[in-house]
Amino acid sequence: MWLKETNQEERKTLFAAFVGYGVDAFDYMIYTFMIPTLILVWGMTKTEAGYIATGALISSAIGGWLAGILADKYGRVRILQLTVLWFSFFTFLSGFTHSPEQLFVTRALQGLGFGGEWSVGSILIAEMIRARHRGKAVGLVQSAWAVGWGLSAIAFWVVYALVEQQTAWRVLFWLGVLPALLILYIRRHISDPEVFRDTQKQLAKTGQSSNFMLIFSPGILRITVWASLLATGMQGAYYSVTTWLPTYLKMERNLSVLNTSGYLMVLIVGSFAGYLTSAWLSDRLGRRRCFMLFAISAAILVTFYTQLPITDAAMMVLGFPLGFFLSGIFSGMGAYLTELFPSHIRGSGQGFCYNFGRAVGSICPAMVGYMSNSMSLGVAIGYMAVGAYALVVIACLVLPETQGRELTQSTEST
Numbered sequence: 001m002w003l004k005e006t007n008q009e010e011r012k013t014l015f016a017a018f019v020g021y022g023v024d025a026f027d028y029m030i031y032t033f034m035i036p037t038l039i040l041v042w043g044m045t046k047t048e049a050g051y052i053a054t055g056a057l058i059s060s061a062i063g064g065w066l067a068g069i070l071a072d073k074y075g076r077v078r079i080l081q082l083t084v085l086w087f088s089f090f091t092f093l094s095g096f097t098h099s100p101e102q103l104f105v106t107r108a109l110q111g112l113g114f115g116g117e118w119s120v121g122s123i124l125i126a127e128m129i130r131a132r133h134r135g136k137a138v139g140l141v142q143s144a145w146a147v148g149w150g151l152s153a154i155a156f157w158v159v160y161a162l163v164e165q166q167t168a169w170r171v172l173f174w175l176g177v178l179p180a181l182l183i184l185y186i187r188r189h190i191s192d193p194e195v196f197r198d199t200q201k202q203l204a205k206t207g208q209s210s211n212f213m214l215i216f217s218p219g220i221l222r223i224t225v226w227a228s229l230l231a232t233g234m235q236g237a238y239y240s241v242t243t244w245l246p247t248y249l250k251m252e253r254n255l256s257v258l259n260t261s262g263y264l265m266v267l268i269v270g271s272f273a274g275y276l277t278s279a280w281l282s283d284r285l286g287r288r289r290c291f292m293l294f295a296i297s298a299a300i301l302v303t304f305y306t307q308l309p310i311t312d313a314a315m316m317v318l319g320f321p322l323g324f325f326l327s328g329i330f331s332g333m334g335a336y337l338t339e340l341f342p343s344h345i346r347g348s349g350q351g352f353c354y355n356f357g358r359a360v361g362s363i364c365p366a367m368v369g370y371m372s373n374s375m376s377l378g379v380a381i382g383y384m385a386v387g388a389y390a391l392v393v394i395a396c397l398v399l400p401e402t403q404g405r406e407l408t409q410s411t412e413s414t
Helices: 008-042 046-074 076-094 100-128 131-142 144-162 165-175 180-187 194-206 212-216 221-252 257-285 287-307 312-328 333-340 343-361 363-371 377-398
Strands: none
Touching: 008 046, 008 076, 008 100, 008 131, 008 144, 008 165, 008 221, 046 076, 046 100, 046 221, 046 343, 046 363, 076 100, 076 165, 076 180, 100 131, 100 333, 100 343, 131 144, 131 257, 131 333, 144 165, 144 257, 144 312, 194 343, 212 221, 212 343, 221 257, 221 287, 221 312, 221 333, 221 343, 221 363, 221 377, 257 287, 257 312, 287 312, 287 333, 287 377, 333 343, 343 363, 363 377
């Protein structure tokens, strides 16, 4: 197994990043389970629910962008600790809100840390692990999203079984602060990758400094634009489905809280398997081929799941492959963006592209909520997701393949 070829420092970093991203997922996904409750308790509309989700995603795009720039200047590990502390605190604070407007503010602030954690964590892992295992390593960390998502589903079921729903949603938000204590401790024992330290020394010798605007220079601009569109398609589709799926299962398929959790757990297990499989395929088939394979497969499955008159039993069966392709497409993304940009602007480039995609893609949940006023929620989800996956395929056909590319401290354009 490839993990046996890693050293203690690499495994320590992998573990910390894995747990950190899992906490990130828990704190973000917990909101998606609460939408039906908040609609009941506050009289919140589906459009307002979509705006809250979109607000958090837009702020996470800003947070990821800023965190990437700061990580190039102050180091990966230092900024990573800050992002974890930030999103945990504002998730906890969300449990004290009393209106959609207040929740919009706390979730938007939570998003700043949520977006920054992925940007910095994926760079840290990609720079730490050697080229032949980079896709698998970043994909392994990416699979922590399914673990965090699964824990949020389990917490949702347990808390709602023990506490009245008027209070249960608050408890779930409060739980989001606890794991950050462990993550902050672990990350104090991790140092920045050697390639980053070498780059800083080289820049210091030449009197240069990292400049965010270099990602828009003539030699880099084409990569920046198309990588941003690739990220837009991936995240627009993903957030369209995952933000609204609990509501779709409960309000259009009329499933109970218990049954909704069961359907989502099948989807989540499929997601975990998809992350790990795609991570391996990314190193074997190449980044672009893997992206296109998963985009086309996910588009077909979303259509079946939301628009065809299938039975509840068929939905349960389709949940596994849907989660497999819906989530697995992201496994190679961190490695791919890392390989597309040179070290001195890697944080800036990756932070901008991924989070530009998050910002534009974040419009999709709000659009789904708006479209559901004139069509069924399932149809709205399907239309939005399929269109976003088409953008993924187009971007893959334009961008270069980077499989096996070695990372250096070079300050030359890619």
